[in-house]
Amino acid sequence: MTSVSALLEARSLKKYYPGVQAVDGLSFEVQPGQCFGLLGPNGAGKTTTMEMLEGIQSPTDGEVLFRGRPLDLAFRQSIGIQFQATSLQDFQTVDESLRMFASLYACTADRDELIRLCNLSELLGRDTRKLSGGQRQRLLLAIALVNDPDLVFLDEPTTGLDPQARRNFWSLIKTVRTRGKTILLTTHYMEEAEQLCDEIAIVDQGRIIARGQPQTLVQEHFPAAIVRLQTTAWPDNEPLPNYAERRDTVIELYTDAVPPVLEYLERIGAGLTALRIDTPSLEDLFLKLTGHSLRT
Amino acid sequence: MWQRILAILAARNREFYRDSAGLIWNLLMPVMMIMAFAFIFSGEPRALFKVGVIAPPTQATTSGFLATPHIDFIPVTDDNAAVVSAITKVQRHQLDLLLDMRDIPAYWVNPDSANGDLVERLLLGAYAQQDQANSDSSPQRRAAAGEALSYADWVLPGVLAMNVMFSSLWGVGWVVVRYRKNGVLRRLKATPLRPIEFLSAQVLSRLIVVLTTSILVYLGASLILDFPMRGSYTTLLLVYTAGALCMISLGLTVSARLRTEELADGLLNLLSWPMLLLSGVWFSMEGASPAAQTLSTLMPLTHLVDAARGIMIDGASVLDILPQLGLLLGLATLLLVVAARFFRWE
Numbered sequence: 001m002t003s004v005s006a007l008l009e010a011r012s013l014k015k016y017y018p019g020v021q022a023v024d025g026l027s028f029e030v031q032p033g034q035c036f037g038l039l040g041p042n043g044a045g046k047t048t049t050m051e052m053l054e055g056i057q058s059p060t061d062g063e064v065l066f067r068g069r070p071l072d073l074a075f076r077q078s079i080g081i082q083f084q085a086t087s088l089q090d091f092q093t094v095d096e097s098l099r100m101f102a103s104l105y106a107c108t109a110d111r112d113e114l115i116r117l118c119n120l121s122e123l124l125g126r127d128t129r130k131l132s133g134g135q136r137q138r139l140l141l142a143i144a145l146v147n148d149p150d151l152v153f154l155d156e157p158t159t160g161l162d163p164q165a166r167r168n169f170w171s172l173i174k175t176v177r178t179r180g181k182t183i184l185l186t187t188h189y190m191e192e193a194e195q196l197c198d199e200i201a202i203v204d205q206g207r208i209i210a211r212g213q214p215q216t217l218v219q220e221h222f223p224a225a226i227v228r229l230q231t232t233a234w235p236d237n238e239p240l241p242n243y244a245e246r247r248d249t250v251i252e253l254y255t256d257a258v259p260p261v262l263e264y265l266e267r268i269g270a271g272l273t274a275l276r277i278d279t280p281s282l283e284d285l286f287l288k289l290t291g292h293s294l295r296t
Numbered sequence: 297m298w299q300r301i302l303a304i305l306a307a308r309n310r311e312f313y314r315d316s317a318g319l320i321w322n323l324l325m326p327v328m329m330i331m332a333f334a335f336i337f338s339g340e341p342r343a344l345f346k347v348g349v350i351a352p353p354t355q356a357t358t359s360g361f362l363a364t365p366h367i368d369f370i371p372v373t374d375d376n377a378a379v380v381s382a383i384t385k386v387q388r389h390q391l392d393l394l395l396d397m398r399d400i401p402a403y404w405v406n407p408d409s410a411n412g413d414l415v416e417r418l419l420l421g422a423y424a425q426q427d428q429a430n431s432d433s434s435p436q437r438r439a440a441a442g443e444a445l446s447y448a449d450w451v452l453p454g455v456l457a458m459n460v461m462f463s464s465l466w467g468v469g470w471v472v473v474r475y476r477k478n479g480v481l482r483r484l485k486a487t488p489l490r491p492i493e494f495l496s497a498q499v500l501s502r503l504i505v506v507l508t509t510s511i512l513v514y515l516g517a518s519l520i521l522d523f524p525m526r527g528s529y530t531t532l533l534l535v536y537t538a539g540a541l542c543m544i545s546l547g548l549t550v551s552a553r554l555r556t557e558e559l560a561d562g563l564l565n566l567l568s569w570p571m572l573l574l575s576g577v578w579f580s581m582e583g584a585s586p587a588a589q590t591l592s593t594l595m596p597l598t599h600l601v602d603a604a605r606g607i608m609i610d611g612a613s614v615l616d617i618l619p620q621l622g623l624l625l626g627l628a629t630l631l632l633v634v635a636a637r638f639f640r641w642e
Binding site: 054055056073076077079081083087088089101104105106 | 478479
């Protein structure tokens with residue numbers, strides 16, 4: 001079923017390399033104005049999928065449609081891409097890089113505005129190789145926005161950034177969204193997916209294993225809370241209740257109501273010193289669906 | 297201390313022999329050079345003297361001057377242009393003597409040439425032996441004075457051409473491969489930029505660099521040396537531009553798909569070193585074996601060097617070097633088309 005209003009559509013995308021099935025039948029749609037996330041561990045096929053959507057790699061099978069049509073030259077004019085580990089040419093300043101990329105497009109965004117938005121005004125004369133991680137990501141984002149695109153691709157935009165820089169970047173993305181841009185991003189940080197995305201698709205081994213809004217996805221699979229304690233704190237010969245699971249050195253108890261569980265634990269004589277009570281997260285969801293964790 | 301030295305030594309050795317491209321080049325290159333020299337000079341041992349003969353007798357002579365061993369007798373056709381050219385060669389010490397066998401035997405010799413002096417004695421001696429009775433039959437002497445062309449003067453056009461070649465091949469070929477390896481090309485692939493636009497920019501950029509440096513080198517050389525420049529500067533610039541375009545296109549063709557710098561390096565070396573040895577840059581290919589000379593004509597650098605030398609030393613005009621110009625530009629166009637056709641962003 002095709003949604004006429006979808007901005008970008010992936011239909012049964014497949015990509016095979018010799019010996020490796022990188023992407024194995026991926027389908028989803030991105031609506032205009034949405035922020036759509038592909039969440040998954042390294043090696044899940046996210047970057048390969050992104051490259052096929054960006055038009056850089058051709059799929060072994062399946063197709064990509066932009067506004068209902070196959071990718072063409074007009075597509076290149078309407079998109080912006082922020083690469084994961086991009087290489088800009090040596091010996092160029094921030095300003096020169098921005099200008100060069102702007103010259104490649106027919107229509108460009110207001111330069112001063114873009115510089116202000118990405119907080120680059122003090123960095124304009126600096127060699128691009130001498131930027132810190134956070135500064136470089138801001139420049140790459142500015143370059144991605146230089147042609148005022150309708151659709152922006154962000155490939156693991158905050159990998160390698162410290163928590164503060166990461167948070168700053170998130171607020172930058174939120175500002176970009178207020179301008180009506182559609183964003184497609186990949187990440188293996190669940191907090192990033194939760195913070196930025198309206199809709200996510202969880203990807204593992206080249207396939208989508210779950211899709212939906214971050215909050216509802218978790219609620220669909222888990223109750224309200226997880227109570228965690230060390231296996232050593234569990235009293236000997238006491239069987240696990242049916243709402244509990246043992247994972248390595250941790251025992252997890254899933255429940256909608258915490259106090260009764262605490263009473264139960266106290267009753268059986270479990271050690272409560274290293275107890276944790278968490279809200280289920282995408283991390284837990286991923287673990288449940290795949291058996292391995294998001295963080296490899 | 298030794299333990300540390302040995303540890304680093306072992307790691308460096310592993311790094312060296314596992315770099316197969318580098319290893320092959322290190323082993324292969326000296327072997328290739330030895331083979332090349334053997335090949336180039338595998339012809340007959342060279343003669344000691346070179347004598348031009350206008351209108352030589354059609355039958356081979358067994359006696360007389362023309363039968364003198366260890367002399368290269370080069371026939372000169374009986375037309376004005378060829379004769380004038382031959383006399384010029386005597387002036388430039390490129391021919392030791394020019395013998396005219398048309399009506400009255402005569403010869404041109406360069407009074408400043410030591411070789412000329414010796415060949416002259418051989419000539420007169422041979423004639424004296426033949427006609428012992430008749431002392432009037434010795435051939436007429438004509439002086440063709442002129443300075444020898446020094447090696448530096450002779451080699452300069454080739455050195456400029458060599459510089460053009462290296463700068464063009466590596467400035468484009470290696471750079472594009474490095475871009476491809478670093479992901480610069482991939483970033484550009486996502487933009488509206490088309491391959492032919494990207495390649496044209498690279499060609500123009502390198503052309504400007506190559507021509508500017510060549511001009512600077514030329515000016516620098518002219519301050520130090522006093523070399524001949526008998527042709528027009530425009531023609532010289534034209535031929536070096538054509539040569540640069542040809543080499544740049546060659547570099548682009550090599551780099552159209554390569555992804556590793558080591559491989560690019562190896563291939564570029566494989567192309568440039570034979571050209572360096574066989575194109576007449578350092579020594580004239582006239583004394584080389586016929587097979588080597590054939591190989592030499594297949595190389596674009598040969599034609600660039602020939603044309604440049606012709607302009608600087610012989611004062612050749614655009615018309616004179618038109619064949620070389622056409623060949624260089626034609627090859628440049630062909631290679632550019634091939635490069636654009638085979639180009640991959642990744």
